[in-house]
Amino acid sequence: MSTAARFERRRTRQIHVGKVAVGGDAPITVQSMTITKTADVEGTLQQIYALAAAGCDIVRCTCNEAEAAEGLAQIVPRSPIPVIADIHHQYRMALAAMEAGVHGLRLNPGNIRKAEHIKAVATEAKDRGIPIRIGVNGGSLDPALYEKWGGIKPEAMVESAKHEMALFDEVGFDQYKISVKASNVPLMVEAYRQLSEVTDAPLHLGVTEAGPLPTGLLKATAGIATLLLEGIGDTIRYSLTADPVEEARAGRQLLEALGLRERKNVDLIACPSCGRAEIDVIDVATRAMQAFGDRKIPLQVAVMGCVVNGPGEAREADIGIAAGNKRGHLFVKGINVAVVPEDEMVEALVEWADFIHEHGTDAAIARADLAKAEREARLDRSKLLDDKGADANHASERIVEIRRKIGEP
Numbered sequence: 001m002s003t004a005a006r007f008e009r010r011r012t013r014q015i016h017v018g019k020v021a022v023g024g025d026a027p028i029t030v031q032s033m034t035i036t037k038t039a040d041v042e043g044t045l046q047q048i049y050a051l052a053a054a055g056c057d058i059v060r061c062t063c064n065e066a067e068a069a070e071g072l073a074q075i076v077p078r079s080p081i082p083v084i085a086d087i088h089h090q091y092r093m094a095l096a097a098m099e100a101g102v103h104g105l106r107l108n109p110g111n112i113r114k115a116e117h118i119k120a121v122a123t124e125a126k127d128r129g130i131p132i133r134i135g136v137n138g139g140s141l142d143p144a145l146y147e148k149w150g151g152i153k154p155e156a157m158v159e160s161a162k163h164e165m166a167l168f169d170e171v172g173f174d175q176y177k178i179s180v181k182a183s184n185v186p187l188m189v190e191a192y193r194q195l196s197e198v199t200d201a202p203l204h205l206g207v208t209e210a211g212p213l214p215t216g217l218l219k220a221t222a223g224i225a226t227l228l229l230e231g232i233g234d235t236i237r238y239s240l241t242a243d244p245v246e247e248a249r250a251g252r253q254l255l256e257a258l259g260l261r262e263r264k265n266v267d268l269i270a271c272p273s274c275g276r277a278e279i280d281v282i283d284v285a286t287r288a289m290q291a292f293g294d295r296k297i298p299l300q301v302a303v304m305g306c307v308v309n310g311p312g313e314a315r316e317a318d319i320g321i322a323a324g325n326k327r328g329h330l331f332v333k334g335i336n337v338a339v340v341p342e343d344e345m346v347e348a349l350v351e352w353a354d355f356i357h358e359h360g361t362d363a364a365i366a367r368a369d370l371a372k373a374e375r376e377a378r379l380d381r382s383k384l385l386d387d388k389g390a391d392a393n394h395a396s397e398r399i400v401e402i403r404r405k406i407g408e409p
């Protein structure tokens, strides 16, 4: 685990959504939501499989009508990950979803307000051993709380969650997690901070209606990452106006970047390029990203624009490539292992990454002709220096001028 995981995680009690543990010392999980009609069983399952492949641990599907509940009865047994039914307004849909076999429910206290309805759902969930998320949403806050607190305030959101928790307590139900989402990042951050002071229930983090890429990604990351770095949060969801696969990918990548989950896919690092670049870094990095896709190769791969700074700056990467003199210099853990033509850079990168993934770094270095690679690399470096000329900066003339300016003979 990387150094980033040294911050202390707030201790919560643990619940289980199907086979996935949430809270306690369980790894922080990634959630997303399907955007198909839940009654479209095949379409929804296809999306769930794509989400699981992109790193989603738990999926949510809307259960807004009888056909959706019937769809869930067919989806749940075929889903590779636990399925949560999203319920708004109709508490009977929660009962129907449980009958369909879902692994969890999400209730919005803002729109199921009758105490007897909430208690009926909690009692049934308790009997069946199904967890519930209390999903408070700034935008659909109970008008009475809005009035009391003078708007959508962190205190109002926390009070809404506490009200729901009290009803659950009355029927002896404690298998719940809570979210207090808002589209305003500082509001959401403060609401979660306050919530974490009053409960040990696991917390589900999210910035609601974050919007399209790239702004949505930034807003969601700002809110979620801030809280995670304070040790708050047990499961996360990016709410993006985009293909939900992007949500799953973003969630997974954020957790990996913070050192909270083991790396699953390639972590591609690339220099930002500059006037020294010998290739179109953006193009090569994009093609490399596409070539690796969602393949399960947990390596850090570097694409660097020049051989002057590239190999040194990416020395920690498992494998990297730097451009020089129309060729790609491949390096493994900072050791130059091969020099390939520029138009074969991406293919070579993928082939070596595959080899390392299968056989390890030492085997990759052992199979390389290190002497040849170093000879070729040295040739390229001297060619680059020669092209610049022995004194491209006219240094000797400048030195005379510098000395004249500071008064030396």
Ligand code: SF4
Residues within 6 Å of the ligand: 271, 272, 273, 274, 275, 276, 277, 278, 304, 305, 306, 307, 308, 309, 310, 313
């Ligand atoms: S690696 Fe080379 S091309 Fe890339 S930013 Fe650094 S100096 Fe520029």
